[in-house]
Amino acid sequence: MPNTNKSEENILEINNLQTTFFTEESEVKAVDGVSFTIPKGKTVGVVGESGSGKSITSLSILRLVDKPGKIVGGEIKFKGENLLDKSETEMRKIRGKEISMIFQEPMTSLNPTYTVGQQINEAFKIHEGLGKTSARKRSLEMLKLVGIPSPEKRIDQYPHELSGGMRQRVMIAIALACNPELLIADEPTTALDVTIQAQILELIKDLQQKLHMSVLLITHDLGVVAETCDYVAVMYCGKIVEFADVKSIFNNPQHPYTVGLLSSLPPHDRDIEGDLPVIPGAVPSPDELPVGCRFAPRCAHASDICNTLPNLVTNENGNQVRCWIYSDKWDGNPEVEVNAERTT
Amino acid sequence: MFTYVLRRILQTIPVLIGVTLLVFSLMHLIPGDPAQIMAGESAPKEQVENIRERLGLNDPYPVQYWNYISGVLQGDLGNSVRTGRDVTNEIGVRFWVTVELAFYSMILSIFLGLIAGIVSATRQYSFSDVTLMIVALFGLSMPNFWLGLMLIQWFAIGMDVPSWIPFIENTAWFKPSGWGSFEQIVLPVITLGTGGAAIIARMTRSSMLEVIDQDYIRTARAKGAKERVVVYRHALKNALIPVVTVVGLQFGALLGGTVLTETVFAINGMGKLVIDAIQARDFPIVQGTVLVAALLFVLVNLLVDITYRYLNKRIDLN
Ligand SMILES: Nc1ncnc2c1ncn2[C@@H]1O[C@H](COP(=O)(O)OP(=O)(O)OP(=O)(O)O)[C@@H](O)[C@H]1O
Ligand SMILES: [Mg+2]
Numbered sequence: 046m047p048n049t050n051k052s053e054e055n056i057l058e059i060n061n062l063q064t065t066f067f068t069e070e071s072e073v074k075a076v077d078g079v080s081f082t083i084p085k086g087k088t089v090g091v092v093g094e095s096g097s098g099k100s101i102t103s104l105s106i107l108r109l110v111d112k113p114g115k116i117v118g119g120e121i122k123f124k125g126e127n128l129l130d131k132s133e134t135e136m137r138k139i140r141g142k143e144i145s146m147i148f149q150e151p152m153t154s155l156n157p158t159y160t161v162g163q164q165i166n167e168a169f170k171i172h173e174g175l176g177k178t179s180a181r182k183r184s185l186e187m188l189k190l191v192g193i194p195s196p197e198k199r200i201d202q203y204p205h206e207l208s209g210g211m212r213q214r215v216m217i218a219i220a221l222a223c224n225p226e227l228l229i230a231d232e233p234t235t236a237l238d239v240t241i242q243a244q245i246l247e248l249i250k251d252l253q254q255k256l257h258m259s260v261l262l263i264t265h266d267l268g269v270v271a272e273t274c275d276y277v278a279v280m281y282c283g284k285i286v287e288f289a290d291v292k293s294i295f296n297n298p299q300h301p302y303t304v305g306l307l308s309s310l311p312p313h314d315r316d317i318e319g320d321l322p323v324i325p326g327a328v329p330s331p332d333e334l335p336v337g338c339r340f341a342p343r344c345a346h347a348s349d350i351c352n353t354l355p356n357l358v359t360n361e362n363g364n365q366v367r368c369w370i371y372s373d374k375w376d377g378n379p380e381v382e383v384n385a386e387r388t389t
Numbered sequence: 390m391f392t393y394v395l396r397r398i399l400q401t402i403p404v405l406i407g408v409t410l411l412v413f414s415l416m417h418l419i420p421g422d423p424a425q426i427m428a429g430e431s432a433p434k435e436q437v438e439n440i441r442e443r444l445g446l447n448d449p450y451p452v453q454y455w456n457y458i459s460g461v462l463q464g465d466l467g468n469s470v471r472t473g474r475d476v477t478n479e480i481g482v483r484f485w486v487t488v489e490l491a492f493y494s495m496i497l498s499i500f501l502g503l504i505a506g507i508v509s510a511t512r513q514y515s516f517s518d519v520t521l522m523i524v525a526l527f528g529l530s531m532p533n534f535w536l537g538l539m540l541i542q543w544f545a546i547g548m549d550v551p552s553w554i555p556f557i558e559n560t561a562w563f564k565p566s567g568w569g570s571f572e573q574i575v576l577p578v579i580t581l582g583t584g585g586a587a588i589i590a591r592m593t594r595s596s597m598l599e600v601i602d603q604d605y606i607r608t609a610r611a612k613g614a615k616e617r618v619v620v621y622r623h624a625l626k627n628a629l630i631p632v633v634t635v636v637g638l639q640f641g642a643l644l645g646g647t648v649l650t651e652t653v654f655a656i657n658g659m660g661k662l663v664i665d666a667i668q669a670r671d672f673p674i675v676q677g678t679v680l681v682a683a684l685l686f687v688l689v690n691l692l693v694d695i696t697y698r699y700l701n702k703r704i705d706l707n
Contacts, residue, residue, distance in 0.1 A: 107611060109607060109610055109611060111602075111607075137613045137614075137615065138613065140611055140612065140613040141611060141614075148604060148607070150604050153603060153604040154604040154605055154608045155605055155608065156605040156623055157605070158626045158700065158701075158702055159626075167609075167614065168612050171612060171614060203703075205702065205703045216608070219608070219612065
């Protein structure tokens with residue numbers, strides 16, 4: 046039973062979200078029963094391998110999934126109201142105003158035929174009904190806020206005249222123009238150089254504090270998560286396999302997949318000797334998913350019971366994990382130590 | 390932008406020189422003696438000699454070309470061999486008729502083509518999409534003289550309407566020939582504009598479909614823009630870039646099409662003039678008309694290129 050007190054603390058609550066792609070040959074359940082929450086003012090990271098459904102989850106929140114994809118079930122509660130019950134007109138008032146989004150590809154995410162200024166102005170025109178002059182003034186302020194040098198010159202330039210990092214700053218300026226309460230950033234730094242990556246992340250973190258936003262940060266870089274996130278959702282094949290605060294994820298990971306992800310991360314406290322361990326096997330293709338635990342075929346601890354799908358269970362720390370090892374029904378090695386690889 | 394326009398205008402100069410060279414050679418590329426051809430096979434010797442003298446065909450080629458060019462620059466295109474009338478005047482009378490015909494047809498092509506293309510693209514695979522694209526395919530494959538004849542049959546000669554349809558008795562709404570009044574303009578413009586409309590519709594559709602999947606369209610939606618704004622402000626402006634090129638090329642086909650259309654509808658334009666001149670072997674008129682048509686084509690393509698440059702900001706100024 047979700048009590049009202051709790052939804053006041055959470056800006057976003059996703060319950061059992063299901064988004065499916067209906068193609069001629071098959072139905073791909075890209076998001077298959079995802080549930081997690083974003084506490085107000087916090088940053089939640091979503092990590093997982095390519096194709097695990099991170100982008101589709103985030104697009105589902107804004108109801109921007111393109112055909113043939115469709116949200117087929119669940120609930121997305123933003124400030125207590127289910128976004129899936131809203132009309133398209135009501136959603137438009139939320140997009141860009143209360144929930145904003147920035148994307149992975151800064152090179153292609155800006156319209157090549159309009160100037161930077163025109164594209165930021167548009168947000169002010171749509172949501173605040175500002176005229177040209179006042180919109181331009183505000184756009185200049187935004188460009189300054191996101192740290193673009195000589196904004197008076199940049200505002201009249203076209204996207205192709207800007208570098209990738211600069212364009213991502215412009216994207217952030219557009220997203221934050223109307224002071225949204227929630228920012229969704231879908232791999233905002235993946236396409237950028239390492240040094241630029243750090244700057245953009247720093248900028249997002251900075252602005253989050255300044256503007257008191259909540260952030261949903263999608264990434265497959267655990268290093269980014271460690272630096273920016275308060276909570277982490279680990280996704281695998283359209284499902285959340287673990288949700289915990291960032292400390293627990295790094296110090297005490299529960300799910301074997303999370304452990305695998307962490308151990309394939311280069312340690313920062315010692316030099317690497319030999320190859321980093323990798324998770325054996327590959328992500329199963331969406332049309333031949335295992336019936337039970339999606340990760341079982343690649344899991345070193347898999348046992349008979351793993352042929353049935355485990356539930357996402359909340360443990361005594363308030364963290365959630367979807368794994369049979371932590372249940373009474375566990376039929377494998379009773380002494381199993383999931384963290385073993387990490388600690389030795 | 391200004392320097393671009395200037396540079397682009399300068400670039401047309403060599404093209405124009407090429408055109409005059411080609412038009413000039415027209416007379417000499419035809420096998421046989423041009424003076425003899427113009428005079429007719431059975432013409433007496435003195436008459437052939439007379440023509441040769443009048444056209445200066447005895448001079449060496451460079452001198453002839455020089456005379457021709459200096460004439461052209463002064464607006465003198467020579468005289469008709471048959472009637473002796475001034476070619477510039479002959480063309481001048483008919484020039485605006487053809488320009489009007491081409492212009493209205495072009496407007497119709499662009500207007501219908503864009504609307505059909507946008508409707509099709511925004512409703513991909515829907516009933517209206519499939520219907521429009523089948524109609525476009527017909528428009529594309531229909532010879533325009535045939536369409537012209539059919540239109541005359543249906544809407545100028547007219548068909549009797551069954552009596553249960555009120556108000557209308559006959560479909561003879563328009564005139565089958567001539568130029569000037571609304572009743573005269575409608576059928577030729579439809580005849581000439583249909584092919585272009587079909588091409589532009591198909592081009593717009595595919596271009597829109599490509600653009601609508603771009604990341605910046607998703608950005609526009611994520612900003613909270615209305616679907617109408619997304620389609621017209623964000624998608625269409627980008628989708629038009631390749632369409633504009635097609636419009637420029639289409640204009641060439643359109644100019645060619647005026648010849649047939651003017652013949653079918655007995656319109657006294659440049660197309661009909663050139664056909665009559667070819668039949669009468671009246672070279673100065675043929676040369677003059679071809680030159681003017683080429684100038685028109687170069688001019689329209691200049692405008693197209695400037696539009697293209699305006700739409701596509703990624704083209705470097707240099
Ligand atoms: N247009 C589509 N048609 C069919 N299936 C799709 C489509 N788009 C996405 N999917 C499916 O949705 C799944 C999840 O895609 P998503 O883009 O959310 O992955 P991701 O976790 O963001 O990966 P990445 O790290 O590569 O961005 C994919 O595995 C794919 O099978
Ligand atoms: Mg993605």
